[in-house]
């Protein structure tokens with residue numbers, strides 16, 4: 001079930017380095033929000049803190065709140081593992097378990113949760129692969145290794161794996177940057193379908209992609225070398241690309257820097 005994300009006064013640090021300053025934004029359910037901005041402005045850093053993935057990086061820490069339908073994912077007694085089930089992530093490079101079968105890749109998360117019932121695992125496999133628009137291509141080779149698929153198919157397999165555990169939110173960190181244009185379009189189409197059921201946040205370097213797929217766009221920037229990244233502006237994608245409020249956004253979008 002899609003849920004709303006509210007980020008409040010988020011500051012992110014890598015050790016002593018203040019990487020991101022005071023980000024406040026909201027992501028409505030059943031919509032796609034794109035994070036854009038020049039390299040190093042903190043897009044991926046912010047994305048990782050939306051499901052506590054940054055906790056895998058030694059020294060990384062956050063101040064502030066990330067609320068999922070009003071509940072702080074950093075709240076007392078909430079485990080990062082449960083947060084990552086509810087808020088799934090798809091990475092830049094497709095990362096299926098290469099020697100594991102296609103089916104086992106899809107249900108890896110469910111098996112970790114202790115689900116053993118074959119009929120249930122089969123049902124989730126089909127539903128998730130259909131959801132990721134991959135079923136027709138792989139239904140006759142579910143026992144073959146995930147590593148044998150093309151890059152675009154592997155990325156859709158990773159999306160199937162992410163949706164198999166029924167998340168509320170999907171985070172995507174440049175999910176098409178390692179893919180060819182045809183596979184990119186397939187993933188973009190798929191995002192359009194997925195947003196009917198999920199809340200989606202995507203980091204992208206490709207502004208045409210942000211304009212094509214997202215409902216709202218957040219522009220991040222750096223005020224100088226060594227300074228933390230900041231959210232400059234977030235608004236409806238159409239407005240951001242036609243008539244942004246801030247000059248910085250206009251300069252970036254019209255290619256005057258970055």
Ligand SMILES: Nc1ncnc2c1ncn2[C@@H]1O[C@H](COP(=O)(O)OP(=O)(O)OP(=O)(O)O)[C@@H](O)[C@H]1O
Nearest residue numbers: 014019037038039040041042043044045046057229
């Ligand atoms: N694991 C890390 N350890 C230390 N510093 C990091 C780490 N990851 C990112 N940073 C720093 O945090 C800042 C923001 O990086 P981040 O990767 O979030 O930017 P980005 O906007 O996603 O960049 P890009 O578009 O190049 O991927 C940069 O100064 C970067 O060097």
